Amino acid sequence: MRDFLPADKARRERVLAVIRERYRAHGFDEIETPVVEDYERLHAGIGGDNEKLAFNLLRRGLDADAIRAAADDPAALSDLGLRYDLTVPLARFYASHRSELPAVFRAVQIAPVWRAERPQKGRYRQFVQCDIDIIGDGSSRAEAELITATLDTLDALGLDGATVRINDRRALDWMLASFGFSDDEKPGVLITIDKLDKIGAEGVVAELAERGATASAVDAFGAFLRRPQTLEYRPYGEGQIRKALPEGAPDDVVAHLVALGEAVAAARPGGEAGGVPLVFDPFLVRGMGYYTGTIYEIAHPSVPYSLGGGGRYDGMIGRFLGQEVPAVGFSIGFERLVDLVAAAEPDAAPAVVLVHDRDLPLGELLALKSAVVAGGARVRLEQRPKNLKGLLERAAADGYTSFATVSAGAVADGLEFKPLS
Numbered sequence: 001m002r003d004f005l006p007a008d009k010a011r012r013e014r015v016l017a018v019i020r021e022r023y024r025a026h027g028f029d030e031i032e033t034p035v036v037e038d039y040e041r042l043h044a045g046i047g048g049d050n051e052k053l054a055f056n057l058l059r060r061g062l063d064a065d066a067i068r069a070a071a072d073d074p075a076a077l078s079d080l081g082l083r084y085d086l087t088v089p090l091a092r093f094y095a096s097h098r099s100e101l102p103a104v105f106r107a108v109q110i111a112p113v114w115r116a117e118r119p120q121k122g123r124y125r126q127f128v129q130c131d132i133d134i135i136g137d138g139s140s141r142a143e144a145e146l147i148t149a150t151l152d153t154l155d156a157l158g159l160d161g162a163t164v165r166i167n168d169r170r171a172l173d174w175m176l177a178s179f180g181f182s183d184d185e186k187p188g189v190l191i192t193i194d195k196l197d198k199i200g201a202e203g204v205v206a207e208l209a210e211r212g213a214t215a216s217a218v219d220a221f222g223a224f225l226r227r228p229q230t231l232e233y234r235p236y237g238e239g240q241i242r243k244a245l246p247e248g249a250p251d252d253v254v255a256h257l258v259a260l261g262e263a264v265a266a267a268r269p270g271g272e273a274g275g276v277p278l279v280f281d282p283f284l285v286r287g288m289g290y291y292t293g294t295i296y297e298i299a300h301p302s303v304p305y306s307l308g309g310g311g312r313y314d315g316m317i318g319r320f321l322g323q324e325v326p327a328v329g330f331s332i333g334f335e336r337l338v339d340l341v342a343a344a345e346p347d348a349a350p351a352v353v354l355v356h357d358r359d360l361p362l363g364e365l366l367a368l369k370s371a372v373v374a375g376g377a378r379v380r381l382e383q384r385p386k387n388l389k390g391l392l393e394r395a396a397a398d399g400y401t402s403f404a405t406v407s408a409g410a411v412a413d414g415l416e417f418k419p420l421s
Helices: 006-025 048-053 064-069 087-098 141-155 168-179 187-193 194-209 215-225 238-244 251-267 314-322 334-338 362-374 388-397
Strands: 036-038 057-058 078-082 103-115 125-135 163-168 278-280 292-300 308-312 327-333 353-356 378-383 401-406
Touching: 006 103, 006 125, 006 141, 006 334, 036 087, 087 125, 087 314, 087 327, 087 353, 125 141, 125 334, 141 187, 141 292, 141 308, 141 327, 163 168, 163 251, 168 187, 168 215, 168 251, 187 194, 194 215, 215 278, 238 251, 238 278, 251 278, 251 292, 292 327, 327 334, 353 362, 353 388, 362 378, 378 388
Parallel strands: 163 278, 353 378, 353 401
Antiparallel strands: 036 078, 057 078, 103 125, 125 327, 163 292, 292 308, 308 327
16 A cells, blocks of 8 residues: 655546546446445455455454454454455446446446555555446447457557457366366366466466366366467467367357457457457456456566456346346556556646745735636745755656746736746
8 A cells, every 4th residue: 555746646647537538438437336345245256366355344343252252253253345346346336226327337437446465566455446347238249348448548548569368268168178177176277277377388287286186187288288389470360269279169159259359450440350459368367256258358568467357247246136237347457557658748737836935925925826826827835945946846846847936016927937947
């Protein structure tokens, strides 16, 4: 959890403003939810490993004896918790307000979330997520809209070289079954496959064997990972997808992924599938337990971790509403993204410092400031110090562009502004 100095805060807000503007341009409406949710909702088995990282709030009114008695039962100790993502709150929000929302609801949430992480580069205990979700549309149009809006946002931020890795949980399930893994084994196998980028093919095979997974399935999967592969370039499409999967991949899933790429390509400048920054990755897992279909992540060559991701989670809202509602989302990891975005230009409005003497009457000084503010400028008042140079350097670092010295009787039109750099 971090503090941000004024210059850092201003830069973050400029980047957030671009994200908000692009999301809004694509037809998404911003909502806000509380920072806390019910403990039972946060620990309903749909948040994956993030449930283990939730910050829980102690029930009010528990005395020492009650705390000792409930020491082994977290649910008895806590009735609320800080949200660990924005998807669980959105599902609860939609279930609560469905009658007030359109049949297909396009939501934006930009807000902090909390996880009891081990802090490291790119991982914090409090961080901002920028989510867009479409609820009520079970077609591939929803995924295409989300990916298009996200790529457009990355373009607006000037983040060159980013790609979207895409997979489908249905393809993953089919692939594991084709190798011979049982349904009971699949959750553990997926956890291991998710480490492929870190421990490599041999590490994955070794860990699966250590887990006691079906030996013949481990051997078949290992042979698939070690199969000879040519390095020719294949643009996103049916050829790339089928080449990356074992033979006999389900036609409906392949067709869904191909159609999704074609739709995204049509919306991109040039409109050609070969130029769209999509890559099919058969081993993309996404750790959240609620994904049911298409999944995706943002990759960038400058960092080894993803800059965001998401997917389809058709089963989640039904848990709260009592009936199935299709839903799909895409989240930008703001803290990771903002470090890669070139510094945005400051506001076009002038930002000026008025350096005044100690004995200038307060009313006269504030009237002068108000007049300059009314002219469209951002204004800071500073009493003249002994070291004027240090004051001006600090002001320049804070984003101010010019200054003027103020004496008694000064008027806004008569001020002489000098550049700070």
